[in-house]
Amino acid sequence: xxAAILAGGYGKRLRPLTDDRPKPLIEVGGKxxxxxxxxxxxxxxxKDLVILVGYKKNMIIDELGSGGxxxxxISYVVEEDPLGTGGALKNAEHILGGExxxxxxxxxxxxxxxxxxxxxxxRKNPTAVASIAVVPLRSPYGVVRISxxxxxxxxxxxxxxxxxxxxxxxxxxxxxxxxxxxxxxxxERTCFPKLASEGKLLAKVYGDDVYWRxxxxxxxxxxxxxxIASGRLSL
Numbered sequence: 001x002x003a004a005i006l007a008g009g010y011g012k013r014l015r016p017l018t019d020d021r022p023k024p025l026i027e028v029g030g031k032x033x034x035x036x037x038x039x040x041x042x043x044x045x046x047k048d049l050v051i052l053v054g055y056k057k058n059m060i061i062d063e064l065g066s067g068g069x070x071x072x073x074i075s076y077v078v079e080e081d082p083l084g085t086g087g088a089l090k091n092a093e094h095i096l097g098g099e100x101x102x103x104x105x106x107x108x109x110x111x112x113x114x115x116x117x118x119x120x121x122x123r124k125n126p127t128a129v130a131s132i133a134v135v136p137l138r139s140p141y142g143v144v145r146i147s148x149x150x151x152x153x154x155x156x157x158x159x160x161x162x163x164x165x166x167x168x169x170x171x172x173x174x175x176x177x178x179x180x181x182x183x184x185x186x187x188e189r190t191c192f193p194k195l196a197s198e199g200k201l202l203a204k205v206y207g208d209d210v211y212w213r214x215x216x217x218x219x220x221x222x223x224x225x226x227x228i229a230s231g232r233l234s235l
Contacts, residue, residue: 001119003046003103004096005037008054008079008088011108013216022056024107025063028221029228032063036110038070044116046103047072050095052088054079086187093178106169110224111212112233118172118204129176129195131202133168135212165205168212 011023018026024034038049049072053060057078067074077092089096089104096102101122103115113133122131145153167188180191195201206212211233213224227233 001046001100001102002048002050002096003041003105003115004050004052004089004092005034005105005107006085006088007034007051007060007107008057008082009107010055010082014218017218022053022060023215025059026215026221028110028215029225029233033110033215034060034064034107035070037105037107038064038067038072040111041103041105041115042071044114046115049074050092051076052079052092053077054082054088083184084182084186086182086190087184089187090178090181090183093181097175097178099175101172101174104171104173106214108215109169109212110215110233111168111170111210113168113170113206113210113212115170115172118170121202121204122172122174125202127200128174128202129180129200130171130173130192131204132192133170133206134165134203135168135206135210137164137166165203168206169214 005024007022007024009023011018011026014023014026025032028036034051041047041049049067051060051064051074053076057076061076064070064074075095077095079088079091083091101119103119115133118131118133122128143156147153177191180194181187182190192201211227213220215221215224224233
């Protein structure tokens with residue numbers, strides 16, 4: 001089974017760090033994000049990878065090469081102009097559009113969830129086209145509970161909000177997904193809403209038993225680096 005990693009974006013929210021390198025090569029805990037992802041996938045016996053590159057593509061290709069030193073096989077699909085996440089995947093149809101299910105990973109997440117659970121879920125549902133991992137929304141702020149007389153009854157720093165689930169950026173897909181993909185545009189705005197409206201999109205909920213973070217800001221880099229250093233995150 002193949003896994004594709006979306007690694008072509010500009011990483012604008014991480015500027016100026018991404019002015020001279022692509023976001024997947026930003027180091028977190030002493031290692032590029034994409035290397036953490038490769039090692040995570042390899043631990044789940046997924047060793048056939050397709051990297052979807054665009055912005056500063058040569059830096060990623062030079063860093064990863066054929067994948068041999070990471071114990072995997074890597075091929076590349078290049079988007080010469082920005083296509084969005086859906087267009088980037090559509091651009092790889094010649095490699096991923098066979099008969100097998102495949103995984104798709106956003107190139108800016110670090111997680112310990114088991115992606116094979118998404119594959120198993122999708123295989124058990126003949127009508128579904130894709131399954132996605134979802135995690136509880138984490139509040140960006142501390143949450144304060146106040147009593148009727150104005151006293152603070154509790155203060156919780158950046159809690160999980162279990163009533164709201166967010167897209168974790170890990171997907172299992174059948175080749176029929178390519179019938180829903182745009183030539184240009186984001187998969188989250190085009191393909192997934194269409195699949196959801198047709199009842200062909202599944203979701204696997206992950207909670208506190210897995211680690212998941214999206215690397216969007218310098219603070220995210222620092223916090224995940226601290227989690228790695230403290231042992232809270234062990235991939």
